[in-house]
Amino acid sequence: MIRILYIVRNLEPGGAETFLLSMLQQLDKRRFTADVACLYGSGQLEAEFARAGVRIHMMGFNALYDLRAYLRLARLVRKNRYDIIHTKLFHADLVGRLIALGVGLRPVYSTVESVHEWVGPQRLRGRFKHIVARCSSRINERVIAVSEDIRKALISNVRLPSELVEVIPNGVDTRHFDPSVHGHGSLKAELGLPPRALLIGAVGTLSPVKNHRLLIEAAPEVIKHHPHAYFVVVGRGDQTALRDLARSYGVEQRFFFTGARRDVANVLASLDAYVMTSLSEGVSLSLLEAMAMARPVIATGVGGNVEIVNSRDLGILYPPNDHNALAHAIDEVLTNRPYRELICRNARRRVCNAYSLGVAVDRYQALYEARK
Structure with missing residues (x-):
């Protein structure tokens, strides 16, 4: 039995945390046991991790330099005699590597979901993260990049050794995200939309890198050609700026901001088109989920999006920050029914073949069992 400790910042429903939950629900419990250490507190996903049989440990970090919290984590690692530490995101990467060094534990694995915060060496914060990542990653058995784009950035920008970095894309549960299970969804009725309404949606945290404002900027042109078009944005975060922007464009009556929701499959089933406006992406779970649900996808041509939607027969990629494009x-997808049906069929097939949760879990399990 291989004992694994996963270290994360918290259990809020971000992409890294959501994928970790899905992976641990599928992990072979005859071969692996999994605990999760949260550096900065709990989150909305705690109950779901607990239902999956995962033991959760709150480390009570007040800051990255909290010495007492480091000692608590070191005692936890020694007491439970873990075979592997697997870290998620920058703070957890650094803490996990220092703890592993202190207690003499190897191997350590770190998954890099995105590099948008620290690939820019011109910024002081970026330079600091480069140096920290480059020096501390020497402790790692492997650094896992979720896309080829991230692997290249880690090698060229952060200057990690190429043999240290391995690509394992995230995956989604195609049995849950299955259009035959969820039908047409119930979100349109919930929002009180008229029968002829067309619903265009985006799913993602309301952070600047997700760039949801672009959908608002594109909305007037879409409505001009499709008078029954409405828009929904699903994700946690402050809605104030986006609501103000929608009001300034005169489209506030066409936009719905729902906050975070756990019925994402139902949301996606309700959409006539799925839109991604991100300035940077690793391997987006929400994009994969939309494709698994056979929704027509329109995404920015950045990062892992280019690897996932690698043909126009799978969806449409457009330049970032171009609201006209x-x-x-959106107009093409809503107007051209044969094309829409083609990309919907192909998108689900693509995810089932290359980005299913089962494929990702199998690769991680093989990685753990091949440890030195």
Whole structure:
């Protein structure tokens, strides 16, 4: 039995945490046991981790330099005699590597989901993260990049050795995200939309890198060609700026901001088009989920999006920050029914073949069992 400790910042429903939950639900419990250490507190996903049989340990970090919290974590690692530490995101990477060094534990694995915060060496914060990542990663058995784009950035920008970095894309549960299970969804009725309404949606945290404002900027042109178009944005975060922007564009009556929701499959089933406006992406779970649900996808041509939607027969990629291109792509998907049906069929097939949760879990399990 291989004992694994996963270290994360918290259990809020971000992409890294959501994928970890899905992976641990599928992990072979005859071969592996899994605990999770949260550096900075709990989150909305705690109950779901507990239902999956995962032991959760709160480390009570007040800051990255909290010595007492480091000692608590070191005692936990020694007491439970873990075979592997697997870290998620920068703070957890650094803490996990220092703890492993202190207690003499190897191997350590770190998964890099995105590099948008620290690939820019011109910024002081970026330079600091480069140095820390480059020096501390020497402790790692492997650094896992979720996309080829991230692997290249880690090697060229952060200057990690190429043999240290391995690509394992995230995956989604295609049995849950299955259009035959969820039908047409119930979100339109919940929002009180008219029968002829077309619903265009985006799913993702309301953070600047997700760039949801672009959908608002594209909305007037879309509505001009599709008078029954409405828009929904699903994700946690402050809605104030986006609501104000929608009001300034005169489209506030066409936009719905729902906050975070756990019925994402139902949301996606309700959409006539799925839109991604991100300035940077690793391997987006929400994009994969939309494709698994056979929704027509329109995404920025950045990062892992280019690897996932690698053909126009799978969806439409457009230049980031180009609201005219986004409006044109939405119009094409809503107008051209044969093309829409083609990309929906192909998108689900693509995810089932290359980005299913089962494929990702199998690769991680093989990685753990091949440890030195």
